[in-house]
Amino acid sequence: ALCRRALAWALQLLRGRVCVRSTHAFVFSGCTHGDARSVLETFDLYADTHPSLSIGPQRGEVLDEVVRRVQPQHVLELGTHCGYSAVRLLRMLPPAGRLITVEQEPLAAELAEELILVAGFKHSQFQVLTCSSAEAIPALRPAVGPDGLSLVLMDHDPQRFLPDLLALEAQGLLRPAGCCVLLVDRRQRDGGLRETLDHLRERRDRYCLRTQRQSVVEIVYREEDHSTAVEG
Numbered sequence: 582a583l584c585r586r587a588l589a590w591a592l593q594l595l596r597g598r599v600c601v602r603s604t605h606a607f608v609f610s611g612c613t614h615g616d617a618r619s620v621l622e623t624f625d626l627y628a629d630t631h632p633s634l635s636i637g638p639q640r641g642e643v644l645d646e647v648v649r650r651v652q653p654q655h656v657l658e659l660g661t662h663c664g665y666s667a668v669r670l671l672r673m674l675p676p677a678g679r680l681i682t683v684e685q686e687p688l689a690a691e692l693a694e695e696l697i698l699v700a701g702f703k704h705s706q707f708q709v710l711t712c713s714s715a716e717a718i719p720a721l722r723p724a725v726g727p728d729g730l731s732l733v734l735m736d737h738d739p740q741r742f743l744p745d746l747l748a749l750e751a752q753g754l755l756r757p758a759g760c761c762v763l764l765v766d767r768r769q770r771d772g773g774l775r776e777t778l779d780h781l782r783e784r785r786d787r788y789c790l791r792t793q794r795q796s797v798v799e800i801v802y803r804e805e806d807h808s809t810a811v812e813g
């Protein structure tokens with residue numbers, strides 16, 4: 582683990598820092614406007630040669646499979662960054678599906694919104710909230726409606742996974758009949774993710790761990806007893 586971390590650190594030094602403006606400029610000028618697939622391919626092309634925080638094609642396929650299976654009406658994403666995963670989610674949603682995506686960095690939020698529009702989606706299908714997850718969650722009820730969220734993607738700060746999940750639950754925003762929560766584990770079992778899974782292991786009445794693939798952890802929330810325990 583130490584070697585892997587040292588290698589990642591050295592690579593980061595060699596490749597430089599993630600740049601929101603440069604990501605946006607590359608995708609905006611290189612993609613076919615109105616074509617979500619082209620937008621994603623251009624993001625991937627950029628990530629081949631530049632530092633990038635996009636969820637990427639491997640984790641993206643896990644995301645696609647979940648959206649195909651769950652067919653969510655209301656989706657919440659925490660951590661929009663430049664909009665890669667938002668475009669990925671939106672292109673798979675059923676016709677009535679709607680995405681709310683939250684980004685605390687104003688520049689990233691603004692440029693992501695532009696790229697989501699470039700990908701061909703309309704404001705009737707998505708909303709970008711420029712604030713922290715802690716500020717966004719208490720104000721979500723009107724946008725989510727009485728049915729609640731059927732999919733939540735957490736790709737922001739692992740230290741916020743547990744408090745944000747508990748806040749969503751406390752606000753009654755998770756769909757009682759079943760809500761799929763995806764946690765992106767970018768830092769090899771970060772303490773925040775471990776703490777979240779430890780907590781959920783004690784909450785078998787509501788949560789179960791479904792799968793863990795490509796460092797995406799899938800949890801299911803349901804307001805009834807789960808027969809499967811949270812493991813991992």
Ligand SMILES: C[S@@+](CC[C@H](N)C(=O)[O-])C[C@H]1O[C@@H](n2cnc3c(N)ncnc32)[C@H](O)[C@@H]1O
Pocket residue numbers: 634635636637659660661662663664665666667683684685686689712713714715736737738741
């Ligand atoms: C790994 S990137 C997200 C990548 C994005 N999902 C994608 O695939 O393109 C994480 C983003 O979360 C944002 N972020 C971190 N903590 C946050 C918080 N508490 N609330 C909202 N956004 C947050 C960061 O500014 C950053 O842009």
